[in-house]
Amino acid sequence: MLQDHVAASGASASGLARRHALLLLPSASGALLRLVAGAAAAGSPPLLAPGYALAGVDEGVVPSPAVKAAIDKAIDSVVNVGKAPLMLRLAYHDAGTFSKKAGDGGLNASIQFELDRPENFGLKRGWRLVEQAKASLKGTPADGLVSNADLIAWAGARAVAVTGGPRVPLTIGRADARAADPPGRMASERSGPQALIDNFADKGFGVRELVALSGAHTIGGKGFGDAATFDNAYYTSLLAKPWLDKTNPMWDHIGLPSDHALPEDPRTLEVIQEYARDQAAFFDDFSAAFQKLCATGVTLA
Ligand code: HEM
Numbered sequence: 007m008l009q010d011h012v013a014a015s016g017a018s019a020s021g022l023a024r025r026h027a028l029l030l031l032p033s034a035s036g037a038l039l040r041l042v043a044g045a046a047a048a049g050s051p052p053l054l055a056p057g058y059a060l061a062g063v064d065e066g067v068v069p070s071p072a073v074k075a076a077i078d079k080a081i082d083s084v085v086n087v088g089k090a091p092l093m094l095r096l097a098y099h100d101a102g103t104f105s106k107k108a109g110d111g112g113l114n115a116s117i118q119f120e121l122d123r124p125e126n127f128g129l130k131r132g133w134r135l136v137e138q139a140k141a142s143l144k145g146t147p148a149d150g151l152v153s154n155a156d157l158i159a160w161a162g163a164r165a166v167a168v169t170g171g172p173r174v175p176l177t178i179g180r181a182d183a184r185a186a187d188p189p190g191r192m193a194s195e196r197s198g199p200q201a202l203i204d205n206f207a208d209k210g211f212g213v214r215e216l217v218a219l220s221g222a223h224t225i226g227g228k229g230f231g232d233a234a235t236f237d238n239a240y241y242t243s244l245l246a247k248p249w250l251d252k253t254n255p256m257w258d259h260i261g262l263p264s265d266h267a268l269p270e271d272p273r274t275l276e277v278i279q280e281y282a283r284d285q286a287a288f289f290d291d292f293s294a295a296f297q298k299l300c301a302t303g304v305t306l307a
Pocket residue numbers: 090091092094095098193194195196202219220222223225226227228262264
């Protein structure tokens with residue numbers, strides 16, 4: 007039954023089975039054993055022990071083709087090119103509460119309890135679309151197997167794909183939080199390069215990953231190339247600095263202070279230069295970094 011829900015890549019069936027054995031052996035209560043047995047009997051994927059926290063390593067369950075098709079359909083009903091910037095930003099703002107130092111936060115759908123925070127302005131619409139996608143899974147093979155956190159991650163990945171960006175393969179099995187994550191974890195748009203580097207370091211991301219993930223601003227309204235196209239225009243613009251050209255009527259609307267800060271540090275500048283000349287390198291790194299973001303602080307349900 008396990009094999010029905012686990013494809014060859016990502017978490018292998020034997021890997022999961024091994025982890026289950028390790029996690030379940032000490033449990034004499036039988037509660038977890040029942041969970042796993044029940045899940046197998048019902049044809050749903052196995053459940054890992056609650057509190058099995060992962061940090062940036064995607065070890066969830068790879069859905070079977072039927073489950074994946076149902077999720078894709080639900081996601082496609084709410085994510086299109088116009089909604090892509092909103093949904094990509096939603097995923098970052100849900101995951102971005104993670105702190106390695108504190109050992110909490112992450113991609114867990116806690117964003118639903120954080121929508122009134124100033125940094126989350128505009129994201130209520132995105133959360134409503136997640137609820138809509140969840141409702142549309144009723145009666146499908148994915149019913150009951152997919153969390154809100156999974157849908158947030160998948161919607162973010164779909165946002166990248168529909169605007170022409172790289173594929174980001176994702177698993178399912180993320181647990182949903184029941185309360186808000188601690189405030190004050192998102193990078194400020196007033197941040198300089200060191201503050202950005204430090205903020206992302208506490209989420210487990212290095213300089214290269216910070217620069218790659220920031221490339222998400224290539225879509226949406228910040229003036230980096232075509233708002234609906236995921237490409238490396240973010241980096242070519244960061245090098246051209248069009249916000250300095252006061253004869254450009256849009257100069258004041260191009261990028262955030264935090265975007266402008268990135269080319270001002272040699273560590274980040276070097277990566278910007280690389281992505282500006284090599285879009286394939288940006289796509290590869292973005293895909294890997296976004297996959298990691300979607301596993302940030304995740305507890306498997
Ligand atoms: C590096 C630190 C970051 C800061 C300070 C930041 C801040 C912001 C702010 C303030 C906006 C709204 C701009 C506006 O509408 O005027 C925005 C938009 C956006 N952010 Fe970020 N962001 C950061 C990194 C990221 C990352 C890592 C992602 C995704 C992986 C992301 C995805 C987006 C997207 C897609 C938009 C466009 C939303 C839209 O147009 O509806 N951002 N960001």
